[in-house]
Amino acid sequence: MLVNERLVQKINQMVENFDISVDIHIEAKCPLNRNIGGKYNAGEQSITLYLEEIQSQSDWMFPNEDVFVEYASVIFAHEAGHATDPYLQKLVELYDSTEDEFKRKKIELLVEVQAWKIAKELVKDLPDGFFNKIKRISLEHHYEAVSQGFKDEGVA
Numbered sequence: 001m002l003v004n005e006r007l008v009q010k011i012n013q014m015v016e017n018f019d020i021s022v023d024i025h026i027e028a029k030c031p032l033n034r035n036i037g038g039k040y041n042a043g044e045q046s047i048t049l050y051l052e053e054i055q056s057q058s059d060w061m062f063p064n065e066d067v068f069v070e071y072a073s074v075i076f077a078h079e080a081g082h083a084t085d086p087y088l089q090k091l092v093e094l095y096d097s098t099e100d101e102f103k104r105k106k107i108e109l110l111v112e113v114q115a116w117k118i119a120k121e122l123v124k125d126l127p128d129g130f131f132n133k134i135k136r137i138s139l140e141h142h143y144e145a146v147s148q149g150f151k152d153e154g155v156a
Contacts, residue, residue: 004051006069011076014122022047022083024076029053037075040082042092047079061133070126074134077122081115088114102146109142 004026011024023046030036030050037054040047049072058071082088088111095107116135123131 003068007072010069010073014073014077014080018080018084018122020080020084021045022080025049026051037072038079040079042082042088045083047076047083049076049079061137062130067130070130071134074119074123074126074131077119078115078135078138080122081118082111084118085111085114105142105145109139109146112139112142 008026014020015024022040023044025046025048027048027050029052030039035053035056036050037057038047038049051072054072054075055068057075058068062071091107091111091114095104095111098104098107116139119135120131
């Protein structure tokens with residue numbers, strides 16, 4: 001079975017098992033010229049995966065390991081975490097209603113942590129170490145931004 005066929009099969013299995021109702025798009029490259037593997041669009045209720053970026057990230061995090069499908073599954077699960085997050089809309093409204101940059105950074109972190117929490121339930125079959133490494137690296141800049149905000153506020 002080809003790699004992309006295995007990926008589609010894995011995604012379809014997650015969609016079916018967890019009743020995820022979004023449109024799913026798979027594209028070769030992110031048009032935003034950013035190194036993001038996936039994107040959830042709440043307005044369109046869609047998830048888009050970007051294969052080149054996923055391959056690049058997978059190769060960087062897990063060199064010499066053939067884990068593309070597993071890595072892409074984690075990225076999809078994270079985006080599905082956003083799609084199925086019951087608190088996302090309220091958090092977006094809170095984000096949009098505040099001008100305080102530090103509060104916005106904390107909300108961004110909360111949105112991402114919540115998506116990762118949900119994602120873990122979708123990929124229970126993958127090793128914890130594999131999942132946690134991707135999650136940790138993904139959240140690093142959010143934690144750094146909040147930490148910097150504490151320093152700027154004179155808290156840390």
